[in-house]
Amino acid sequence: MSELTIFTDTEASQPVWHSTDAEAIQKRLNAKNVRFERWEADRDLGESPDAETVIHAYQHAIDRLVAEKGYQSWDVISMRGDNPQKEVLREKFLSEHTHGEDEVRFFVEGAGLFCLHLDGQVYQILCEKNDLISVPAGTPHWFDMGSSPHFTAIRIFDNQEGWVAKFTGDKIADAYPRLP
Numbered sequence: 001m002s003e004l005t006i007f008t009d010t011e012a013s014q015p016v017w018h019s020t021d022a023e024a025i026q027k028r029l030n031a032k033n034v035r036f037e038r039w040e041a042d043r044d045l046g047e048s049p050d051a052e053t054v055i056h057a058y059q060h061a062i063d064r065l066v067a068e069k070g071y072q073s074w075d076v077i078s079m080r081g082d083n084p085q086k087e088v089l090r091e092k093f094l095s096e097h098t099h100g101e102d103e104v105r106f107f108v109e110g111a112g113l114f115c116l117h118l119d120g121q122v123y124q125i126l127c128e129k130n131d132l133i134s135v136p137a138g139t140p141h142w143f144d145m146g147s148s149p150h151f152t153a154i155r156i157f158d159n160q161e162g163w164v165a166k167f168t169g170d171k172i173a174d175a176y177p178r179l180p
């Protein structure tokens with residue numbers, strides 16, 4: 001179940017708001033210009049799908065986003081607990097960063113925790129299968145995949161280069177809850 005938990009950016013131990021209600025989550029996020037929708041991730045991808053399989057299965061969803069917003073490229077990130085890169089990648093995404101474009105992600109398997117640093121607050125969104133999220137360009141954020149990751153997400157970019165991040169150097173992520 002998707003969840004949103006909101007903290008102030010000065011008190012990491014006491015949430016100020018929490019919900020698992022998709023409509024309430026959407027309302028809160030839309031108020032911050034964050035797009036959050038429940039799409040349908042209903043294709044059978046097998047145990048450990050490669051990128052081509054995922055793209056092929058969800059070309060209709062990619063086409064819809066491209067038609068809507070003119071996005072230019074996409075890729076697939078798929079993580080499992082046995083990935084030898086899991087610790088390195090977890091650390092990388094746990095460093096607060098920004099992108100020069102909206103961060104558009106469609107979760108087609110599993111779950112991961114997006115943490116947005118917005119207007120003096122921290123929005124922790126547990127995104128799961130079926131969730132489409134789009135975080136505005138320039139929003140400081142981090143992402144936790146947990147110690148035993150299990151997710152597949154399609155990443156849609158408004159550039160030809162794909163994933164480009166600017167790390168803020170702020171250690172704020174260290175203070176906030178993470179996935180087990």
Ligand SMILES: CSCCC(=O)/C(O)=C/O
Pocket residue numbers: 077093103105112141142143153155163
């Ligand atoms: C579910 S995609 C996570 C990795 C990533 O692309 C990113 O930018 C995290 O902030």
Ligand SMILES: [Fe+2]
Pocket residue numbers: 097098099103141143165
């Ligand atoms: Fe990011």
Ligand code: NI
Pocket residue numbers: 003018020
């Ligand atoms: Ni909860």
